[in-house]
Amino acid sequence: MTRAYVDDVSAERLASLQEQNLELSRLAAELRNEAALRTQFLSNISHDLRTPLTAIITHGEILRDGILGELTARQKDSVGGIIGGGRQLLDMIGEILTYARGAAHQLTLTRTSFSIVSAVEQVCALSESLIAKKQLSLAVTIEPELPPLYADRDKIAHILGNLLGNAIDFTLPGGRVWINCSRGASTERGYVMLVEVGDTGIGIAPEHHELVFREFAQVDASASRQHHGTGLGLAIARRFVELHDGRLWVESTLGQGSRFFFTIPVRSAP
Numbered sequence: 001m002t003r004a005y006v007d008d009v010s011a012e013r014l015a016s017l018q019e020q021n022l023e024l025s026r027l028a029a030e031l032r033n034e035a036a037l038r039t040q041f042l043s044n045i046s047h048d049l050r051t052p053l054t055a056i057i058t059h060g061e062i063l064r065d066g067i068l069g070e071l072t073a074r075q076k077d078s079v080g081g082i083i084g085g086g087r088q089l090l091d092m093i094g095e096i097l098t099y100a101r102g103a104a105h106q107l108t109l110t111r112t113s114f115s116i117v118s119a120v121e122q123v124c125a126l127s128e129s130l131i132a133k134k135q136l137s138l139a140v141t142i143e144p145e146l147p148p149l150y151a152d153r154d155k156i157a158h159i160l161g162n163l164l165g166n167a168i169d170f171t172l173p174g175g176r177v178w179i180n181c182s183r184g185a186s187t188e189r190g191y192v193m194l195v196e197v198g199d200t201g202i203g204i205a206p207e208h209h210e211l212v213f214r215e216f217a218q219v220d221a222s223a224s225r226q227h228h229g230t231g232l233g234l235a236i237a238r239r240f241v242e243l244h245d246g247r248l249w250v251e252s253t254l255g256q257g258s259r260f261f262f263t264i265p266v267r268s269a270p
Ligand SMILES: Nc1ncnc2c1ncn2[C@@H]1O[C@H](COP(=O)(O)OP(=O)(O)O)[C@@H](O)[C@H]1O
Pocket: 162, 166, 167, 170, 199, 201, 202, 203, 204, 212, 217, 218, 219, 220, 227, 228, 229, 230, 231, 232, 233, 234, 235, 258
């Protein structure tokens, strides 16, 4: 082989590699663009769906409260159904919007100093009627003298709400659900707050322990399932926990119940 021949071949290979590189970067840019468009679409559509839905709920409430004239008990029931369905839909749209913001890296933390007790109480109060309706018992245990958290209160409440909502949804009537907060492991910068949300519900098989945290993933995706959700609750909860540099995981035995744990590093307010 002559030297000139070898040079020719390498130049040719180089040119072909450069061309392939160019093509790959073009494809990557296209994919990024498509993902951004999809996120933007989700965000726009969720936003636009909320306005008419809020109007439906508000008008339902006006009717229910008898502002335009008293309703019969059956009419009230019916309007109550419209309001309830509307609220459920509004929650789901809210989750899609939160997910879209997360996917677009538009989530930021607004930290304040607050007691975990107040966040737990708020979330429990919101779930009170659901818990009563399903005849579940709820136990809250909070280790005494836990210091305040310096974290995003709304996001911590959101995480608790999603976990407690699942515990309630996936536990049969007569079962137990609980929330425990305690001082967790020490780290080089202090220690973490450990929160557990547990239930005696249907449980999750080991092969699904990671899957449930994936966006849109539901263990039973069949149309006959009782539970209505977006499959985003745990993905969002994990994202919120990780924004705080914490961890969220599950321990569960099929048929016996589930225990979801998350940690939030305790920091003092600046
Ligand atoms: N406490 C629980 N017990 C049993 N299964 C659960 C529990 N929490 C979550 N799961 C499973 O994980 C899936 C994903 O949960 P999530 O992300 O909150 O979405 P969604 O509640 O909208 O279905 C649920 O559909 C269910 O299959």
